Amino acid sequence: MTEPFGRRLAAAMADAGPLCVGIDPHPPLLRAWGLPDSPVGLREFSLRVLETVGPRVAAMKPQAAFYERHGSAGVAVLEEVIAAARALGVLTIVDAKRGDIGSTMLGYADAFLAEGSSLAGDAVTLSPYLGFGSLAPALDVAATSGRGVFVLALTSNPEGAGVQHSRDAAGVAVAAAIARSAAEANAAERTAGEPLGSVGLVIGATVGSAPRDLGMDLGAVGGALLAPGFGAQGAGRAEIADVFGSARAAVLAATSRAVLGAGPDAAALRSATDGALREVREALSAV
Amino acid sequence: MTEPFGRRLAAAMADAGPLCVGIDPHPPLLRAWGLPDSPVGLREFSLRVLETVGPRVAAMKPQAAFYERHGSAGVAVLEEVIAAARALGVLTIVDAKRGDIGSTMLGYADAFLAEGSSLAGDAVTLSPYLGFGSLAPALDVAATSGRGVFVLALTSNPEGAGVQHSRDAAGVAVAAAIARSAAEANAAERTAGEPLGSVGLVIGATVGSAPRDLGMDLGAVGGALLAPGFGAQGAGRAEIADVFGSARAAVLAATSRAVLGAGPDAAALRSATDGALREVREALSAV
Numbered sequence: 001m002t003e004p005f006g007r008r009l010a011a012a013m014a015d016a017g018p019l020c021v022g023i024d025p026h027p028p029l030l031r032a033w034g035l036p037d038s039p040v041g042l043r044e045f046s047l048r049v050l051e052t053v054g055p056r057v058a059a060m061k062p063q064a065a066f067y068e069r070h071g072s073a074g075v076a077v078l079e080e081v082i083a084a085a086r087a088l089g090v091l092t093i094v095d096a097k098r099g100d101i102g103s104t105m106l107g108y109a110d111a112f113l114a115e116g117s118s119l120a121g122d123a124v125t126l127s128p129y130l131g132f133g134s135l136a137p138a139l140d141v142a143a144t145s146g147r148g149v150f151v152l153a154l155t156s157n158p159e160g161a162g163v164q165h166s167r168d169a170a171g172v173a174v175a176a177a178i179a180r181s182a183a184e185a186n187a188a189e190r191t192a193g194e195p196l197g198s199v200g201l202v203i204g205a206t207v208g209s210a211p212r213d214l215g216m217d218l219g220a221v222g223g224a225l226l227a228p229g230f231g232a233q234g235a236g237r238a239e240i241a242d243v244f245g246s247a248r249a250a251v252l253a254a255t256s257r258a259v260l261g262a263g264p265d266a267a268a269l270r271s272a273t274d275g276a277l278r279e280v281r282e283a284l285s286a287v
Numbered sequence: 288m289t290e291p292f293g294r295r296l297a298a299a300m301a302d303a304g305p306l307c308v309g310i311d312p313h314p315p316l317l318r319a320w321g322l323p324d325s326p327v328g329l330r331e332f333s334l335r336v337l338e339t340v341g342p343r344v345a346a347m348k349p350q351a352a353f354y355e356r357h358g359s360a361g362v363a364v365l366e367e368v369i370a371a372a373r374a375l376g377v378l379t380i381v382d383a384k385r386g387d388i389g390s391t392m393l394g395y396a397d398a399f400l401a402e403g404s405s406l407a408g409d410a411v412t413l414s415p416y417l418g419f420g421s422l423a424p425a426l427d428v429a430a431t432s433g434r435g436v437f438v439l440a441l442t443s444n445p446e447g448a449g450v451q452h453s454r455d456a457a458g459v460a461v462a463a464a465i466a467r468s469a470a471e472a473n474a475a476e477r478t479a480g481e482p483l484g485s486v487g488l489v490i491g492a493t494v495g496s497a498p499r500d501l502g503m504d505l506g507a508v509g510g511a512l513l514a515p516g517f518g519a520q521g522a523g524r525a526e527i528a529d530v531f532g533s534a535r536a537a538v539l540a541a542t543s544r545a546v547l548g549a550g551p552d553a554a555a556l557r558s559a560t561d562g563a564l565r566e567v568r569e570a571l572s573a574v
Contacts, residue, residue: 024390024391026390026391026393026394028390063391063394065385065387065391065392065394065395065398066391066394068394068395068398068399068406069394069397069398069404071362071363071366071398071404071405071406072359072360072362072363072365072366072405073359075355075358075359075362076358076359078359079358079359095391097385097386097387097414098352098384099384099414099416100352100384101442101444101446101447102444103311103313103315104311104313104350104352104353104382105352106313107313107350107352107353107355107356108352108355110356111352111355111356111358112355117356117358118358118359119355119358127384127386127414127416127417128416128450129386129414129415129416129439129447129450129451130414130439130442130444130446130447130450131444131445131446131447131448131449131450132446132449133445133446133449134444134446134447152416152417155388155417157388157389157417157418157421158418158420159388159417159418159419159420159421160388160416160417160418160421161418162418162419162420162455162461162464163415163416163417163418163450163453163461163464164416165455165456166450166453166454166455166460166461167453167454168449168452168453169452173453174449174450174453174461177449177450
């Protein structure tokens with residue numbers, strides 16, 4: 001068995017810094033890169049991003065939707081990207097936001113987290129509308145295979161609040177309950193001395209005072225916090241401190257357009273990656 | 288453009304009755320059918336179920352997770368199943384529970400709802416943890432292509448209540464807000480005289496008094512209510528009346544194991560389908 005995901009991610013973040021770059025081959029970006037909106041274009045785009053950016057960052061995050069747009073042929077490209085990343089020693093978080101119950105959830109776990117599956121990167125994103133507990137089959141498979149999950153918790157899109165800020169009869173907000181469940185899931189690994197548990201959360205960096213308003217204890221989660229919303233139009237130092245507080249060390253900033261938009265030139269991609277990492281480090285530094 | 292999904296589904300339900308049978312090639316079922324847990328086994332299972340059961344029911348619901356277990360080769364089988372259903376004139380609801388925001392949500396919409404996509408059946412299931420509004424790109428593509436969506440609203444798995452029963456600051460429960468948004472999305476089609484709008488919900492038949500407790504107005508939704516939980520271990524007549532009330536005419540009962548477990552013999556599959564339909568009709572009849 002491979003080492004646990006949390007340990008591997010912590011090492012990658014210590015080595016390369018707290019940045020994860022998306023691989024998002026969506027149509028306007030393919031066009032801007034002069035590539036066809038086809039499996040061939042997907043492949044060219046993805047492998048170029050992976051090879052150029054991958055060695056400079058803690059993790060890459062291919063977005064499943066953009067591969068599924070091209071059906072099974074697109075999914076075959078995603079498999080190739082995952083295999084290429086493994087060969088390069090680059091961690092991948094497959095952004096698939098899957099969620100279901102029972103044997104169906106186990107099906108997704110087999111697909112994205114089981115040893116030997118062609119769609120299994122190092123971690124996968126999950127969506128908990130059916131409850132954090134419904135994701136248990138995925139957490140179990142991940143624990144066995146040394147992989148990780150990132151569960152959607154608190155996002156910055158305006159439509160998300162209606163679900164995520166709602167409260168149960170005891171007054172606990174949905175996002176806070178997700179964070180508490182993640183903390184419980186990470187407890188054994190943390191007690192065993194792991195720097196990060198293997199159950200991360202997705203937390204938007206631009207959610208402002210919401211974690212505090214909702215009573216979320218991000219410092220207790222114990223897993224990585226995958227956070228979109230850094231960079232030029234994103235959260236600055238004060239806001240980051242406000243959102244993440246003492247949990248800043250667990251933040252893995254997720255960026256995409258700011259880097260990918262600089263391509264396809266390799267030097268420009270590398271430069272944009274280094275620039276994004278500088279911005280992230282600055283935003284995460286003490287106020 | 289094809290006719291709107293709601294109209295096509297209403298016609299299929301009037302013709303064949305309010306039953307949707309899942310195509311769930313999960314490992315124990317493949318084993319029970321004497322088939323390998325491989326793309327070849329998936330294909331054999333799926334096409335046999337489709338050809339035998341499809342012509343007797345309103346819709347079939349292939350479960351994406353069980354195809355994704357076999358990576359792109361499995362997804363290619365799902366494409367083949369969708370194409371075969373179209374050739375047979377059988378409606379398909381692809382159970383994929385996708386959900387994301389912005390251009391990524393549009394990517395999923397392109398995959399599962401756009402005209403010409405190999406993964407587009409007649410409808411797809413969606414998960415609204417990021418808010419009902421985040422699904423708008425899918426609703427837009429569906430409206431253009433004459434396809435439909437089923438949004439997770441209120442499910443009967445015990446872990447679901449923590450999210451779905453929670454309430455916003457105005458006291459509106461998450462599941463009730465989803466139902467209200469679906470009603471708004473269906474308003475134009477209903478006003479135009481369509482028997483069903485193209486935006487359905489997933490509502491567990493065994494949720495008991497939850498819709499009433501949460502103030503959900505299922506009668507106002509105007510789209511189909513895809514409802515697992517009928518049959519021997521499921522909800523009886525009184526409970527169905529309690530859960531769905533006047534919205535019973537919009538219920539599309541979803542079943543799977545009760546039918547698929549009778550296979551692979553074709554006569555047994557047909558008999559189990561007919562039995563399931565009788566049970567559903569009985570459970571949906573007036574108390």
